[in-house]
Amino acid sequence: MPFRVVDFVQDAIYHACNNGARKSLLFQCSEDYQYLYQLLQTYAARCKITVLVYCFMPDHYHLLLRQDGEIAINLFMAKVFALYSRWFNSKYSQSGTLFEGRFKAVCVDTDFLLSFLCGFIHLNPQEADLVSDPCDWPNSNCRQWVEGTGLSMSELEFISDTFGSSEDYRDFLDAFPEIAAKCPDNILNYLLDS
DSSP: OOOOOOOOOTTOEEEEEEEBGGGOOSOSSHHHHHHHHHHHHHHHHHHTEEEEEEEEETTEEEEEEEEOSSSOHHHHHHHHHHHHHHHHHHHTTOOSOOBSSSOEEEEOOSHHHHHHHHHHHHHHHHHTTSOSSGGGOTTBSHHHHHHTOSOOHHHHHHHHHHHSSHHHHHHHHHHHHHHHHTOOHHHHHHHHHO
């Protein structure tokens, strides 16, 4: 595999995503989603990573992560997804790789990209026709963002700094099609490649 070209540094925010190998499912039941969520939360606390936005789709995932400590996000991701892969393969009597390859990552370095990715990630289930309202997808933190409940102080501060309030974020999601239509080509190309 080629070397990663992204440098992971403290206090930076990254979009990370990956697909199932051969377009296979990463999750086959609600227990699978819950297990990965628990791993994510456990190791995020240990590694001082803030999971700002997450969305687990049947065959891929998206994460928006902030590296708050010195442990690099790639080490955190390697631990979490190696454990998940072993557990998943054991549970379903499979072997081999679960993921398409290394996770893709990009440093989120503009306010536009930051807000755009929040909406893009949370709206994934609606865009895939899995739900009519993104808050109804149980495998993301969209509902918590929109309702302003069940979030850490760090997450609430992030929403406030980026959007104003949870209500403002809901308005942002509702306006997202218009925002996406004005999206620069380089961002759209990145998202199509991820």
